[in-house]
Amino acid sequence: MPAPRLPLTLAVGGAVLVGVLTALQARVNGQLGVTIGDGIVAAFISFASGLVLVVLLSVASPDGRRGYRRLVRGLRERGIPGWMLLGGAAGALTTATQGLAVGIIGVSLFTVGAVAGQAVSGLVLDRVGYGPAGVVAVTVPRLVGAALSIGAVAFALSGDTLATVPLWMLVLPLLAGAGIAWQQATNGRLRARVGSPLTATLVNFIGGTAILAVAAGASMAVSGPPGPFPTDPLLYLGGAAGVVYIVLSAAVVGSTGVLLLGLGAVVGQLATSVLIDALWPAVGNPGALQAAAMVTLALLSVIVVSLPWGRMRRR
Numbered sequence: 001m002p003a004p005r006l007p008l009t010l011a012v013g014g015a016v017l018v019g020v021l022t023a024l025q026a027r028v029n030g031q032l033g034v035t036i037g038d039g040i041v042a043a044f045i046s047f048a049s050g051l052v053l054v055v056l057l058s059v060a061s062p063d064g065r066r067g068y069r070r071l072v073r074g075l076r077e078r079g080i081p082g083w084m085l086l087g088g089a090a091g092a093l094t095t096a097t098q099g100l101a102v103g104i105i106g107v108s109l110f111t112v113g114a115v116a117g118q119a120v121s122g123l124v125l126d127r128v129g130y131g132p133a134g135v136v137a138v139t140v141p142r143l144v145g146a147a148l149s150i151g152a153v154a155f156a157l158s159g160d161t162l163a164t165v166p167l168w169m170l171v172l173p174l175l176a177g178a179g180i181a182w183q184q185a186t187n188g189r190l191r192a193r194v195g196s197p198l199t200a201t202l203v204n205f206i207g208g209t210a211i212l213a214v215a216a217g218a219s220m221a222v223s224g225p226p227g228p229f230p231t232d233p234l235l236y237l238g239g240a241a242g243v244v245y246i247v248l249s250a251a252v253v254g255s256t257g258v259l260l261l262g263l264g265a266v267v268g269q270l271a272t273s274v275l276i277d278a279l280w281p282a283v284g285n286p287g288a289l290q291a292a293a294m295v296t297l298a299l300l301s302v303i304v305v306s307l308p309w310g311r312m313r314r315r
Contacts, residue, residue, distance in 0.1 A: 008164060011255035012264045018252075019268025020244045023107050023277025025241035027276050030102025030110075033233045036226035039099030044209070044216040046095050050239030051205040057243070058202050061204070067196025071203070080193050087200070089188040090179030091246070094213065095238070097176040106281065107273035109165065110173045114154045115266050117177025119146040119301075121260035131185040131258040141304050145263055148301035153294040171198040181262050187246065188253035197250035204246055263301050 006014070031047050033039035058064035074080035094114075102110045123146050126136035136142075183204070191200040220226070251262045274292075 001186055006252060007292045008255065010062040011252045012145045012249045012260065014248050014252040015256055015261045015264025015267040016308045019247040019260070019265035019270070021248075022265060023082055023111060023269045023272035023276060025095075025238045025245070026098045026102045026110050026273075027107045027280060028235055028241070029098040029238040030104075030107075031280075032230070032238065032283035033099035035230045036228070038216075038219055038223065038226040039101070039103075039110045040096055040212070040219040041216045041226045041280065042099035043092070043095040044164050044212040045204060045236065046099070046238035046242065047092065047200030047209045047212050048239065049236060051209045053199065053240055054202050054205050054243050058198055061198060063196050064198040067194040067199030068202070070194040070196070073266070074193055080190070081175030082243070084190045085194065086204050087183045087190065087205060088209070089211060089258060090176075091204050091242070092208040092211040092215070093179045094176040094183075095208065095242070096215065097172040098238075104196050105169050106277045107166050108270065108277050109170070111152045111266070111269040111273045112155075113170050113173025114180060114269075115149050117174045117179070118149040118181045118262035118266065119177075119259070121148040121178040121181035122257075122262040125185050125258045129141075129211075130182075131188055131253060136259070145301040145304040146259065148297045148304065149263060149266055152266075152293070152297040152301075155297070177262075180204075180265075181258050184253050184261055185248045185258045188258075191250040192254065197247045200250040201243060201246045206242070282314060 025046070029042055030039075033042035034043065036042060058068060058280075071080065098110065122137065123142065125131055126142075127138050129135035187197075187200045187204055190203060191197045194200065249261065249265075256264065
């Protein structure tokens with residue numbers, strides 16, 4: 001049964017909150033990776049802690065238990081295809097990228113690197129009807145909104161950024177952004193089948209934890225064990241933030257579409273990342289002018305996409 005659509009204003013607000021939590025998770029995981037000297041192991045810790053939390057929530061929640069039963073029945077009866085279980089792969093890539101790069105380049109540069117991937121991937125996924133909202137036309141406002149988001153990336157890469165930050169640290173967020181859009185659409189479709197965003201999140205964390213366990217084992221085999229683990233409990237909250245924003249993404253994507261969810265999350269990510277980088281700076285932080293330009297362009301992109309242009313013209 002299709003999930004009920006939320007009012008657009010409420011859904012966009014949820015999308016912005018997804019971005020706020022994503023930025024917080026990125027900085028926490030990035031700092032954990034720097035502290036222990038292994039971003040892959042840090043990503044595994046984040047995902048594994050999130051898995052424990054979402055399992056407990058699924059067991060305690062009637063909605064979670066019903067969703068799990070629908071998931072098992074759907075898989076047994078082949079009503080849920082296997083590819084709908086793969087959202088965790090993109091989540092693993094995103095979390096690994098956070099652990100590897102954010103502690104060096106800062107949250108803002110990570111975010112704007114992901115913006116381009118999200119904007120382009122979200123536009124394509126909506127056009128082909130991959131998301132739970134079905135086919136979403138490529139209208140002029142949606143193209144302009146995506147272009148404004150990419151413009152924010154251009155400001156982020158101006159100045160000495162390319163000379164001071166390794167290229168691979170900028171490429172990984174781009175790939176992660178494309179994966180985020182695909183993950184949001186995949187989890188949204190799974191949520192529509194099982195009727196529970198919590199169950200979609202559980203599947204995401206099981207898959208991502210399994211992938212990162214293998215990757216962390218390989219990393220330690222090559223580079224040796226990580227350094228001493230920090231005692232600051234805040235550095236272990238990345239998994240909890242991930243649980244909340246993945247549940248929220250799966251809940252609102254059917255009302256926003258993939259592109260608008262991504263753009264709303266960008267506003268939350270950029271605004272929060274500027275604040276985090278000011279209070280908790282990393283080596284590759286952009287300057288204040290660059291940060292202000294990025295946030296402004298991202299906000300404009302969401303406004304352009306979400307305004308009811310058709311109704312305005314009819315009036």
